[in-house]
Amino acid sequence: MSKQKLVVAVSSRALFNLDDSHAIFQTQGKEAFCRYQVEHEEEVLDPGYGFSLVQKLLTINESCLDEPLVEIILVSQNSADTGLRIFNSIAHHGLNITRAAFTSGVSPYNYISAFGAHLFLSANSDDVAKALDAGFAAATILCGSSLTNPSSQLRIAFDGDSVIFSDESERIYQQQGLQVFAENERKAAKTPLPGGPFKDFLAALHHIQSQFDPQSSPIRTALVTARSAPAHERVVRTLRAWGIRIDEALFLGGMAKGPFLKAFGADIFFDDQKTHCESAAQHVAAAHVPHGIANQSVED
Numbered sequence: 001m002s003k004q005k006l007v008v009a010v011s012s013r014a015l016f017n018l019d020d021s022h023a024i025f026q027t028q029g030k031e032a033f034c035r036y037q038v039e040h041e042e043e044v045l046d047p048g049y050g051f052s053l054v055q056k057l058l059t060i061n062e063s064c065l066d067e068p069l070v071e072i073i074l075v076s077q078n079s080a081d082t083g084l085r086i087f088n089s090i091a092h093h094g095l096n097i098t099r100a101a102f103t104s105g106v107s108p109y110n111y112i113s114a115f116g117a118h119l120f121l122s123a124n125s126d127d128v129a130k131a132l133d134a135g136f137a138a139a140t141i142l143c144g145s146s147l148t149n150p151s152s153q154l155r156i157a158f159d160g161d162s163v164i165f166s167d168e169s170e171r172i173y174q175q176q177g178l179q180v181f182a183e184n185e186r187k188a189a190k191t192p193l194p195g196g197p198f199k200d201f202l203a204a205l206h207h208i209q210s211q212f213d214p215q216s217s218p219i220r221t222a223l224v225t226a227r228s229a230p231a232h233e234r235v236v237r238t239l240r241a242w243g244i245r246i247d248e249a250l251f252l253g254g255m256a257k258g259p260f261l262k263a264f265g266a267d268i269f270f271d272d273q274k275t276h277c278e279s280a281a282q283h284v285a286a287a288h289v290p291h292g293i294a295n296q297s298v299e300d
Contacts, residue, residue, distance in 0.1 A: 004067070004069070004207065005067070005068065005069060005070065005071055006057070006069060006070045006071070006118055006204045006205065006207070006208060007070075007071050007072075007073060007115060007116050007117045007118055007119075008054070008057060008070070008071075008072050008073070008117060008118065008119045008120075008121065009072075009073045009074075009075045009108075009111075009112050009115055009117040009119070009120045009121070010050055010054055010072060010073070010074060010075070010120075010121045010122075011074075011075055011076060011077075011108070011120075011121065011122035011123055011124060011127070012074065012076040012077075012078060012083070012086045013048060013122070013123035013124070014048055014049065014050035014121045014122055014123050014141045015047075015048050015050055015051055015054060015074070015086075015090075016045035016046065016047065016048045016051070016086065016089055017045060017046040017047065017048045018045065018048070020036075021033055021036050021037055021040075024036050030105065033082070034079070034081070034082050037078070037082035037084075037085050038081065038082060038084075038085075040085060041082075041084045041085035041088060042085075042088065043085070044088065044089050044092045044093075045085065045086070045089040047093070048123075048141075049141045049142075049143060049285045050121050050141050050268070050285070050287075051093075052267050052268075052285065053121070053154070053156075053267050053268050053285070054072050054095065054097075055093075055095065056152070056153075056154035056218075056267060057070045057072060057154060058070060058072060058095060058096050058097075059152065059154075059218070060154070060208065060218045060219070061096070063212075063218065069208050069211065070208070071099070072095070072096075072097045073097070073099045073100065073101070073115045073117060074086065074087075074090070074097055074099070074100040074101070075100070075101045075103075075108040075111060075112070075115075075120070075122075076100065076101070076102050076103070076108065077102075077103055077104070077105050077106065077107070077108060077124070078102050078104070079102055079104040079105075080102045083100070083102045087100070099115065101115075107124075107126065107127045107130055108127065109127050109130045109131040109134065109136075109138075112131055112134075112136050112138075113134070113136070117136065118137060118200055118201045118204045119136075119137045119138070119139075119198075119201045120136055120137070120138040120139075121138070121139055121141055121287065122138070122139075122140060122141070123140065123141055124140070125140045125288075125290065128140045128288075128290060129290050132197055132289070132290065132291050135197075136197070137197050137198045137200065137201040138197070138289070139270050139287035139288060139289045140287060140288045140290065141268075141285065141286075141287045142274075142277050142278065142281060142286055142287065142288055143278075143281045143285075143286065151265060152218070153217075153218055153219070153220055154218060154219045154220070154267055155219075155220045155221075155222070155264060155265050155266050155267050156205065156219065156220075156221050156222070156266065156267060156268055156269075156270075157221070157222040157223075157224045157261055157264055157266040157268070157269040157270070157284075158198060158202065158221070158222070158223055158224070158269070158270050158271075159223075159224060159225060159269075159270060159271040159272060159273075159276065159289075160223055160225040160227060160235055161173075161196070161225070161227075161272070161292070162196055162272035162289065162291050162292030162293070162294060163196050163197065163198050163270050163271065163272050163289050163291070164195075164196050164198050164199060164202055164223065165193040165194065165195065165196045165199075165235070165238065166193060166194040166195065166196050166292075167196070167272070167291070167292030167293050167294070168193065168194055169181060169184065169185060169193065169231075169234075170272075170292055170293055170294065171292075171293045172184050174293050174294065175293075181231070182230065182231055185227075185230065185231035185233075185234050186230050186231070186233075188234060189230070189233040189234045189237065190234075190237060191234070192234075192237065192238040192241040192242070193234060193235070193238045195242075196291070196292075197289065197291050198270060198289070199242070199244075202221070202244055202246075203242070203244055205219055205221060206221075206244045206245055209221075209245060220247045220248070221245075221246050221247050221248070222246065222247060222248040222249070222250065222264050222266065223235070223239075223246045223248070223249045223250065224250045224252065224257050224260055224261060224264070224269065225249075225250070225251060225252065226252055226253065226254050226255075226257075227251050227252075227253070228251050228252070228253030228254070229251065231251075232249075232251045235249070235251075236249070248264060250264075256279055257269070257271075257276060257279065257280050258279050258280045258282050258283040258284075259283065261280050261283050261284045262283035262284060266284040266285075267284070267285065268284065268285045268286070268287055269284055269285070269286050269287070270287050270289050271286065271287075271288065271289065272288070272289045272290070272291055272292050272294050272295065273294050274288050
């Protein structure tokens, strides 16, 4: 894989609406599920919550004169046999996806590294947790508004701590409170934050953006964080030290993120806290990043 290409691995349930067949799998078992998929393999699947993201990523390649800048890999716990319906739907929707891994019920996260993927987007939270533990950017796409951003520009929004950045500062906030957190960030304002699981994905997006004039970039990014002044300074200086551009930065000081994500026109929003994702999903597609201290209290 070219280091310059952005590679995104997406599961079949993140790409398409497979609620009907998944319900059969859960209630009637694997054999009934396989039968259902084969019997319905000529029926085209409707888009899932990750479809718009995938479609807009692939559209970026239409403006490339030589090598494509983006590749989408399908990774699925379906078998190759039941996966025919998925590839039929891919063809129907005109998605240029040619590489896939069908694992017949086994978690496909082991193939993320082999494919050189910068991001794994799935509807299976266990697979996502394994990918994050292995050091990859990964998120569970939970749900989203039925309204999609009509713009052809891909708009991606990120939370900061535990997503783009490590959860080092978030730990101080969770364990010692807002006042100690704010004082720590003020004192460490000129010390860059360590990178979080999505740093490399953000860097890959930045690389694509750098191939275009800023006014005509096919991607626009936003940081949407509960931080406020003076804790914003460390974030700004960290991104500057990394040499990564964020187009918009919203320091909300604890305000609900959903209305701001709607105003930004996000195609997807990544956050480490499930409650924030569920709130955001009233307005945009949201994906949970089960990383850092906010998720340890849930798991332990």
